[in-house]
Amino acid sequence: MGGPTRAITLSRTISGLLVDLDYLVVDEKKPVVRLWIREGRESIQVLDENFEPYFYVIPSPEYDLGQLAEEIGGVEYEGVAVKRVETISLREGLDQKPMLKVYTHLPGDVPKLRSAIRHVVGVESVREADIPYVCRYLIDKDLSPSKGVLVHAQSRDGAWWATEDPVNLDSVDSQVVVLAFDIEVYNPHVNTNPDRDPVIMVGVATNTGFETCLKAEADGEKTSDKEVLESFVECVKEVDPDIICGYNSDNYDWPYIIKRAKKNRVELSVGRDGSTPSSKPAGRIRKIKIVGRANVDLYKVVERDLPDVKLKTLENVSEHLGVVKHVERVNIPKDMIWAYWDDPEKRETLRKYSLDDVRSALGLAERLLPLQAEFSQLTHVPLDDIPSMGRGRQVESYLLYEAHRRGIVAPNRRGVESPTTYKGGFVLTPKKGIHEDVVCLDFASMYPNIMLSYNISPDTFCPNCGDDEAYVAPEVGYKFRKSPRGFFSDILANLIEKRAEMKAQLRSMSPESSAYKTLQVKQQALKTLTNSFYGYMGWQVARWYQLECAEATTAWGRHTIKNVIQKARDMGIEVLYGDTDSLFCKNSPKVEVFVREVNREYPLELEYKGVYRSIFFTSKKKRYAGLLDDGTIDIKGFEVQRGDWSELAKEVQEKVISHILVDKSPRKAVEYVRRVVEELRDRRVPLEKLVIYKTLTKSLKDYKSKQAHVIVAEKLSDMGYVVEAGSKIAFVVTRGQGKMSENAEPIETAKLEEVDTNYYIENQVIPTAHRILEHFGYTPEDYRGTGKQATLTSFM
DNA sequence: TGGACCCAAGGCCAT
DNA sequence: TGATGGCCTTGGGTCCAG
Secondary structure: OOOOOOOOOOEEEEEEEEEEEEEEEEOOOEEEEEEEEEEOOEEEEEEEOOOOOEEEEEEOOOOOHHHHHHHHHOOEEOOEEEEEEEEEEEEEOOEEEEEEEEEEOOOOHHHHHHHHHOOOOOEEEEEOOOOOHHHHHHHHOOOOOOOEEEEEEEEEOOEEEEOOOOEEEOOOOOOOOEEEEEEEEOOOOOOOOOOOOOEEEEEEEEOOOOEEEEEOEEEOOEEEOHHHHHHHHHHHHHHOOOEEEEOOHHHHHHHHHHHHHHHOOOOOOOOOOOOOOEEEEEOOEEEEEEOOEEEEEHHHHHHHHOOOOOOOOHHHHHHHOOOOOHHHOOOOOHHHHHHHHHOOOOHHHHHHHHHHHHHHHHHHHHHHHHHHHHHHHHHOOOHHHOOOOOHHHHHHHHHHHHHHHOOEOOOOOOOOOOOOOOOOOOEEOOOOEEEEEEEEEEEOOHHHHHHHHOOOOOOOEOOOOOHHHEEEOOOOOOEEEOOOOOHHHHHHHHHHHHHHHHHHHHHOOOOOOHHHHHHHHHHHHHHHHHHOHHHHHOOOOOOOOOHHHHHHHHHHHHHHHHHHHHHHHHOOOOEEEEEOOEEEEEOOHHHHHHHHHHHHHOOOOEEEEEEEEEEEEOOOOOOEEEEEOOOOEEEEOOHHHOOOOOHHHHHHHHHHHHHHHHHOOHHHHHHHHHHHHHHHHOOOOOHHHHOEEEEOOOOHHHOOOOOHHHHHHHHHHHOOOOOOOOOEEEEEEEOOOOOHHHHEEEOOOOOHHHEOHHHHHHHHHHHHHHHHHHHHOOOOHHHHOOHHHHHHHHHO
C-alpha cells in the first residue's frame, strides 16, 4: 500500500479443443484473432495479434520485380494503403516463380487493394485475395478447428494473449458441450408470424444430461414469451455450450427467436462475449453466427448427408437413425399445437412433445456431428461452416491448405462461362430376365485410383509432352507427365494411404469400442473427400478446374471397364450388366481366376461386392433387384427407391419383387396386385399412402410448365404457406376434368372421398407393378381383376 | 375435336 | 456452388381423320 504499483504478468499454457474462431479490429488499425478453446470444463478465449493479412501478386515475366514491388508498396486506394511488400518464390503449376507478397493493415483492405492493384501495369494476376482472414490464419498457422490446440498465453488487460504461435495437439481430453434446442410457437392461424404469435415453449437438451422445457407465461388470454426467451438466454449462459444445434434452426428457430426478442426487448446475449446472434448471408442462404460457439443447423447436414431419407422431417430422420422411434414419441398434429397449449389438460402432452423434439435433435447431433467435426479438422474449416458447404468447397478448402504447405500459389476462382459438358461412365445394357447365382464385382474407388495411377492433375497435364514421357489417355488422347508426381495425385496418394492404414487398424479393433467408432468416422471422411476430387476437377467454377483431367479420368474408366468386360467374355464368363466401375457376372470358378488376372494387369483393385442368389434385370439400365446371399433384397433405380411415388405404388412394387425373387411366383404377385386394385376401388386405402411428394427446385415464377406440384405450391402459397425453392410439396390426385395437375390437391386440404382412385390404379399401381411383371408375360388387363378379360387375353 | 405422336421440362436415382 | 448417364411422367405442341 502506498508503494508503486507493479503490473503482475500472469502466464499460462492452454491446451484444449479449438471450438471456433473469429477476429476483431482494435483501434481501427489492427486485427486480432480470437480463439475459442475448450479446456477441460473451462472455456477460454485467447487473442492472437500476430497475423497480418496479405495476398499475392504475380508479375508479368518481362517486368522488373523490384520496381513493381516499389510501385505496389506505394499504392493507396479509397484511403487504404499497402502496409509492405515482400518478394518471394512460389510454384505455379510445376514452375517456380518470383512473386510479391502484399501485406495490408486490415483484413477488409485486401479486397479493396486487390481491385486497385489488379490494373497496375506489370501485374499479371492477383492471387489468394479472396481467402477470408480467419481461413488464412488457420492455413498459415497449420491449425484445425474441432481439433486440439496448445497455446502459451499471457494476461493483459483482462484477456489472454498468445505469446507464440499456437500449435496442433493430436489428442485432448476436453469434452465439448452440445446444446440442442427447439421452439414451439402458438399457431392458431395456418402459418406462424413473429409479429403476432409468441413462442410458447423452448425445449433444451444437452449431451451432459441436462434437459428442460421452458414454458411461456400463460396469463389468461394473453401469452407472454418475454420470460421464456429470457430463461433461454440464461439457460445457454449456464450450460455454456461449445456447439448449439437445432433442426432447421438457421431458417426458422433463430430468425423467429431473434424477432420475438426484439419485439419483447429481450437481450439475446447467447454469444460467449455477450453478443447477440448475427444473421449473415452465406451465398444464397442465411447463416446464423454466435460468437464463440459453433452454431449447427442439423437440417442442412441431413439434406447433404442422408439422401436415403426422402422426407426430411425431424420425426422421420430421427426414426431412420433410430434416435427416437415414432411409436415412442408423443405425436401431435403440427397445426394443433395452439390447441394443446390453450387446453390446460393437454399442455403437459405438449410439453412432452416438445421434449421429444429436442431429444430427437440432440440424438441427431450425437449421430451426425462426429463426421462433421472430422470434415472440419480435415479441411481446416470451422465446424460452423461445414454444414452449408458443398463437397466442392470442402475439397477446395483442403486443396488451399495442401497448396500452401507445398509452396503452391492457388489459381483464382473462375467465372461462369458457357457451360461445357463431357463424356462420363460406360453403362452396359443389362441382359433381361432372372439370373441365379450372380456375382457383383467393382473397382474400389475407381476414379481416384485412375487419377493416381496415370498422374492426372491440373499441373501434370501436358499437351506438348512426348509419348514416352507421358501417360496418354484413351479416346481423348490427353497427355499427363509421368513425373514428377502431380499436386492432385500426391494428395490422393496420401489420402488413400492414410485410409488404408486406418482400415488395417480397424480390423484389429473391437467394433463396439468407442475408439473403433471414432476411427471409422475418420476413415469415412477420408473416403468421401477422396471420392470428391474427380467431380471437383470437372466443376466449372473450381479454382483447379481442368476439363481435360476430368475427361481423361472418365476415358480411362470407360476403357478399363470395357476391356475388362471383354476379357471376362473371352474367358467364357457371362457378363450380365455393368455400370461405370462395376460388372455383374454369372458365378463360376472362372471368376476367381478372372479377378486375379485383372488385378495383375490393371493398376486398380477389382473387388467382390456381393453374391446374388437371384437377380432380376429389365432391359433398362440402372434398374435391378436382387436377392443377396444374406437374404436381403437389394433394389436399385426402381420406383420403390424413389421419393416421388406414392407409398402405395412403392409398396406394391416391393411386394411384387419379393414374390418374384423369394417365392418365385409371378402368379402370387399378380393376385396381390389385383387385391390392391380392388381395395383402391373400394377406397380401403389410407390417404397417407396416396400422397405424392415432389420438390420445388426453383421459385414458382420460374416454371415454364405447370406440373402438379407447381400448381399445388401456388395453392399453398395463396393459403399463406411459405413455399420456395427446396420445399417438398405433398399432394394427392382427386377426381375432376382435364389435366392431372389441375386435379392435384395439397395434402393439407385433401379428403379420401375425393381421391381419383382410377388415377392411382392406372398411373401409380399398375405401371410400377407392370414394370416388373411384363417380363413374365402378363398384360395390364391381368391386374384389373375382371376375370373375363384375363381369361380372354391369356386365351389369345 | 379427339387421338396418335413427338419432344422438352422436370425430378430423382446409379455410379 | 462436385460430375455424367439414365428412366419415367406430364405438359404442350403438331398433324390428321372424321
